[in-house]
Amino acid sequence: MKVSRRDFLSLGAGATIGTALTPLPWKLMDDVSIWTQNWAWTPFPEDGEVTYVTSTCTLCPGGCGIMVRKVNNRAVKIEGLKGHPLNQGGICLLGLSGLQLLYDNKKRIKTPLKRIGKKGEEKFEPISWEQAISEVCDKLSNLRLKGESHTVAGIVSSKFGVLNNLFKRFLTAYGSPNFLTPQSGSDSYSTAMFLMQGVDCNAGFDIENSSFILSFGAGLIEGWGSPVRIFRERTNFNQNGGKLIQIEPRLSNTGAKADKWLPLKPGAETVLALGFAHVIIKESLYKKDFINTYTQGFDKWKQTIIDTYTPSYVSKITGVKEEEIISIAMDFAKSSFPIAICGNGKDRTPESLSHSMAVHSLNGLVGNINRKGGIWTVPLPDYINWQEALIDDIAQNGIKKERIDSAGTKQYIYAKSLLNRLPEVVNLGKNYPINLLFISEDNPIYTLPNTNDVIKAFEKIPFIVNFTSYLDETSVHSDLILPNHTYLERYEDVSTPPYFIKPIISMAKPVISPIFNTKHTGDLIISMAKKLGGKISESFPWDSYNDCLKKTLNDKWQMLEEGGFWVNSTFNPSKAENQFKTASGKFEFLNAAISALSPGDIIKPEGDNSVFPLILIAYDSIRLSSGFIESPPFLIKAVESTILKQNDVVVEINPQTAKNYSLKEGDRIILTTPKGEAKTKVHLFDGIMPDIIALPKGLGHSNKGLNINNLMGQIEDPSSGFNICSGIRAKIAKA
Amino acid sequence: MDALDDEKKNTSKGFGILFFIIGVIMSLIIGWIIFPKLLYSKKNQPIDFNHKLHMASVDNGCASCHFLRKDGSFSGSPKLSECIGCHSQVQGQDPEELKFVEQYVSKNREVPWLIYSKQPACVFFSHAAHIKGAKMDCVTCHGYIGESTSLKVYEQNRISGYSRDIWGKDISGILKKNSWDSMKMDDCAVCHESKSNKSAREKSVQTQKEGCFVCHK
Amino acid sequence: MFPFVFEWVWDMPHMVFMGALWYALSIIGLGMTYCIVKSVIDVSKKETDNHH
Amino acid sequence: MDSLDRAFIPSGAKRCSLFQFTSFISVIGIVFLWGVYAMLLIWIKGLNQTNMNDAYGFALWIWADLAVIALGGGAFFTGLLRYVIGKDELKNIINYAVIIGFICYSSALLILAIDIGQPLRGWFIFWHANVHSMLTEVAFCLSCYFIVLTIEYLPLIFENPQIDKIPFYHKLSHNMHDVMAIFAATGAFLSFFHQGSLGGVSGVMYGRPFAYREGIFIWPWTFFLFTWSAAACGPCFTIALTKLIEKITKKKLVKDNVIDLLAKISGWMLASYTIAKIIDTIYWVYSTLPPQGHKFMDFYSNNSFYGLWILILEVVIGGAVPAFILVSEKLRCNKSYLTIAVILAIIGVSVNRWVMVVQALAIPVLPFESWTFYIPSWQEVATTILPVAYGVILIALSYRYLPIFPQEKELNN
């Protein structure tokens, strides 16, 4: 029998018909479509029991209470803690993205690392904790033996909290005065209040109950103070009929939400504030009973104001119209609870003392101090009451040395720390060299201006030990990385955040057990102290960080452990007369200390204006984390395309200015400042003054955009030593 | 060539139908018998659990181990912590128990149970609504697992990844003797149609049955 | 598409739409069946003719 | 090889050499394979291979789909005229019209299969059909009509000299011809609806004022306008392709009276369509738009591309002008004018489909959104050219091996 082509055809036809009568094709079709619904490369999260852990967010100084939802042992979502006095259940987008920082296998440091490549090359080898600690301790012992204990310095993110104080204590017991912290706007404000009211305190603003806010650039909804609290209070303030005037060169979100946006030339804030003072005095709108009873030096101060800061002069300097100066000043003074606030976006950089004091004098003029709807003097956190560290001879010698940043010396009498001066001092080889630098939870190579200089300085420091959870700009330049737990894996106390009106302590708690081979920096400090022995060891009578924290918080521990926060809710500023601790016991517009300060009314941005006709300013956005924490992917996703386009940052420019350069939306330009050069694109924005261009802070990590500090320099406030630079001269050219 | 073709046509005339029939029969065998065998992989449960034995020693029936949590969510198969009360030490002679204690209890490892009735990720199923709201029995959907002394082999569709109990034992997907024989959407729909179930009102504009989001997430 | 599918509703839109669809499909199906069957018959007739 | 090839060529027909033919097919085949490569890329990697985005969910492909279906409308309308209305002369062009229709519809289905995000779930459109959706109607009618076209195409294939030798196929072909009128009628019915429902696709989008049209019962005016324009322009495409193949083969294949008849009917259809379209536009401008808070010029200003020119191109240059030429006997008998007219009509209907799909999405509806523009990726272009290559190959094969043009022998001897 021969099988023909036709037979095959018949077989095929039969098979086709037969197959159609079986489940095979139909079931396959169905299963394949179900397969597309359950692709193996699409993750399907495991379900389980839902629990909540309350904790505190420490991603910014805000200190919001959070509630972390867990499914089995996974943290699944961060939400605001209801009933927390600061955020009342609300939360910002950075706080919401915290789990992306926790579960970031790529950026997180999983084990102690020792540098094997060149600095910045990102070549590390993993080492054991024992080795890591003994390497540090060997170095420390050697330096001590050589009598160079003062050449050790430590940079920590803040001066508050048990961990940072342990750090400071360690340096003291070891023998170094160089405990360095970054400055912020609240430092300038506190200094101003110290000079005028004689109190070493935190400034608190009762925004909700005030009736008129005159904000000199404070980014009330850009992340200023404790962001969520300010957001909420601004809403209530607004609903209560309060009026907000926002003074800044660029229309920020705060400006957009203000009743009026008042553009002014950068650096002219002090002059404008004093111009307002001029009008208030001239129109006799100041609170006479307050001025007469509770103030000192008014008459003398008044004279200068009347003589110098006339509306016409102020208008010329600031670019604000005279009639606007007059009407705003009058509205302010006539309002029942007016507050004047100075600030600079999120306030991560300080203002000049003259600026802070000029603005605070406005508050003095209207007498809105230490009362509802005013500015409060809030006591500094006082729960850390350890016995003095034990100091041996070597340490004694060390801490007597002048600080590397000269803070507290005659030149910088009011400064406690001037981290901004470190790169310059190291680069110029002033004072003495730094042989070993500790960094804890900070990223100075990213956050300090003039990045090139900072890197140069850090490369000069022979040994950098970094306590951090992430591989960031600074840790890649470090010699030893000792990974800390992230904030969701550890205990930490958070004291009163900037500008809050009541003393409060919140507690961060481990939400999940550490996922990598990390150690709490506090534990490391204690074990380092123990290893160094002697008086250093004796200065640390605790078993562990948790032990120390528990003993420090004492009676508050249980409350914090359970509820997550402790607040002195009955706190009210006592009557104003008790609050002024100046020599005169009054609010002093002018005194010897103030007169001794060098004046600095107008801040001139760095650069020659014939070469650099424009001014580049840095602005803050709540959608970007501009501190030591890198913006997690959700934040980058939330950034508008008029700010970040692919990997290019976009510079904002007034359409009129753009016209001069014949630039269209999206055009590529080269932007040059005295400090550097960058390629960017332009975004035409009517919300910025002509001849001013603006770039956001907080970009430039992971090749996303540009770190504005690459282009920025420093301007040292002659009175405080703080870096008060918020702008620099610039030029642009079509690329 | 053409002539050749014509010739063959004549000689093989009778075979055409034969081949046709062979084709039909072959494909029927492949489709109905071989294909279902190939389609499913078979896995044994990590521990052969005896439901009947445990049922005898608990007070609260199925809910003793498969309970609703405080928030109303369903606990599913028990976690080690629930078994450990009795099984921290080996109790009897059963080799399965020995295995359980040795491999899981002493190593503090959760048992990777294979869930016969596991619904895909797109499904939201409220046990509370069915047990408490509709006062339904476990048996209605899960059958008499509670009376079994041994766990059956877990069969998994190699393509879709579904447990065979979802699509149903019957490869055609049509025959269904018991209510628990399959757990597809159509099986849920038996109740979740407006006509047969009063609580499932006409909520969907498109289907005039229960809304999609009632069971989907 | 079929009355036993979840989305099916016994209402006018379904009757009209699916009615028309099934009507068209049956015409196509019946037409083709007719053609094929008739061709098979025609061929076998012719072949029988040839053999006799 | 040559002898085998010759055995498959219809008797009496003159065809180019096998070498010439295979060379031609190879060249087109490269383009075809390029398209297939792009198609596979899209299937494997997903629609991220395209330049579509969330504003342009419908883009080049949907336009291509609508356009080829409109142009393939020649098959249903010629079929309708030939089998139902009884214009007998058209039997001389119906085969070619059917092949073109088959190509257009199979291409449309292929493009749809590439265009959807989950091709393996494509059958949900049938199984879980939502009968209220115009797209469901499109899918059903499109598939059914494709079956009809296949049925119409099959007897033609059976007429290949080699297949025709097999008695069964010979008979089948004969029997199918016998009942072809029924198929054609069914096809016309189906085609009427899906041409319409394609129009309905944009017409029912009441959230898109530019596309939305009022209508009767469930059908927006675009439903009827689309069917009408397809009936008008489809035959123009058939004529254009007939002229093209005559040009390529350097043979006369269809008598002038056939073309003339088709052109005349097209002309009147196009003329009436253009009037209807103008009325529709005026009604839309003065009655539909104002309550929605829109003005006519909102859709034609504030952007760098879509201006009034496109409306003029569609309605006047692609509608009124070719209609005038085709209606006038004097003009349409002039070969150049006829060619210009059919090309303009094809452009007109293609622009119409573009406007209703792509321009409709480019226009911002939220007043604070802006115009969006899009440039197709090479993968989209390649997969859009793929059907063209496929069509050329299928026409070439059909022309070579099937007796498509009944008048070919008569005209070339």
Added chain:
Amino acid sequence: MSEASNHGASKMYGMVIDLDKCTGCGACMVACMAENNVPFKEDESDKLKSITWLRLYKLNNGKPFPDVQICYLPRPCMHCGGEGNHGHSPCVSVCPATATDYDLETGIVSQIYTRCFGCRYCMAACPYHARYFNWWDPVWPEGMERYLNPNVSVRMRGVVEKCSFCYHRYQIAKNNAYNNGSREVLEHEYQTACTQACPAGSITFGDLNNPKHEVYKLKQNKNAFRLLEKLKTNPKVYYISKLEWVRKLGDNYRS
């Protein structure tokens, strides 16, 4: 389409967003992304290919410096009820595979990802651009898949997704209500993630049909408006703004 005679009596969830309170911070966007397993890619700066169920628009009054004004507008899915609230929303009736539906019990427009086959007709039909297509496979950087929420299914490549008013939270609340023997879901028991997170308290969510709910009162504010009301989509998201230019812009009222 069925006549929804009983919809008036049942629930109708909706939102009122006070634009005067909204600061444009974006917490709502991120809260939504974190709650609903919204994926992210390396580059999200092309907003036409970036999935954000709730998108923040930056509106301006079109005036030059220094008179320019800015207002932020968060835009979730509007859950349109269509004319007469019968569920004839622009997207629902166009979906060929019944993957999106209007629920008459809650007034929520559902989207079933496993049913959707990605034709994108709904996206073309939605005037709010509230629907997003998964152009890419959702892939999380190594480790981050650990934070995914099991209550929301992850969407595969090739399907459309959109804001669901956090419907899974309603499912959970209802489940809990069943468990407690009660049958009503209380206002506070079902709140969307964005409402919960908003630091400025500008979003209010609840049953628009229930006079006891906050939204019921707020929607009657004289400054309340809805986006593109003239199109008769009948959205369930109301906005409040005291700025006239914002109201005009939102309502498509071009003078």
